Amino acid sequence: MEKDLEPLQELEEALEIEECWTATSPKWTAIVNEIKQRKYQLALDSLELLIVERIFELTKINQCQTGYKMRKHIAKALQARSKAVKNAIERYNDAAAALDPPMHSVPWGQVVAYAFLADFDILRDTCAEVQSKPPSRPAYRLAIDWYFKTLRAREEIKCLNIEIRRVVTWIRDENRFFAEDGEGLERHGGKKQRRG
Numbered sequence: 001m002e003k004d005l006e007p008l009q010e011l012e013e014a015l016e017i018e019e020c021w022t023a024t025s026p027k028w029t030a031i032v033n034e035i036k037q038r039k040y041q042l043a044l045d046s047l048e049l050l051i052v053e054r055i056f057e058l059t060k061i062n063q064c065q066t067g068y069k070m071r072k073h074i075a076k077a078l079q080a081r082s083k084a085v086k087n088a089i090e091r092y093n094d095a096a097a098a099l100d101p102p103m104h105s106v107p108w109g110q111v112v113a114y115a116f117l118a119d120f121d122i123l124r125d126t127c128a129e130v131q132s133k134p135p136s137r138p139a140y141r142l143a144i145d146w147y148f149k150t151l152r153a154r155e156e157i158k159c160l161n162i163e164i165r166r167v168v169t170w171i172r173d174e175n176r177f178f179a180e181d182g183e184g185l186e187r188h189g190g191k192k193q194r195r196g
Helices: 002-014 026-061 068-098 108-113 121-125 138-187
Strands: none
Touching: 026 068, 068 108
């Protein structure tokens, strides 16, 4: 402690800190609340990620063209993920209880019951920073979707221009082949002879 005291005093002088914070000072309380809020947001983000991944895996396992081996692989992944989800729920519930006022806790049974993203209403508690961003507004999302669809359409036009040339060439070559084949059949009495 004595070894670190001198650099600490130099730092306080350089930053012109006149009084040290205590557990009762308002700045201390504000920072503690901010740290609790940040821990809550991180726990919530982690839980959301795991639940959304689980929902997508459940959707994939129930699709009709998923093979047996893929289903077994997804089932093993779901078993491993369930332990991670339990741990994430515990971290989330601890962080939610530490807030002032405390947020609602999430029981394991409720999380297991989520089968569709629409059922997953915990997404509404995401951090305010995300909700205030322009992509969270429906009009902006629609504009972004149209923008990327326009980009993909331009790429598709380039690909189609190449494909159109290939199809036209194939049709022309096919017509020539049939025209040549028809002349060859007439010359040899209706019987096609092999070349070569």
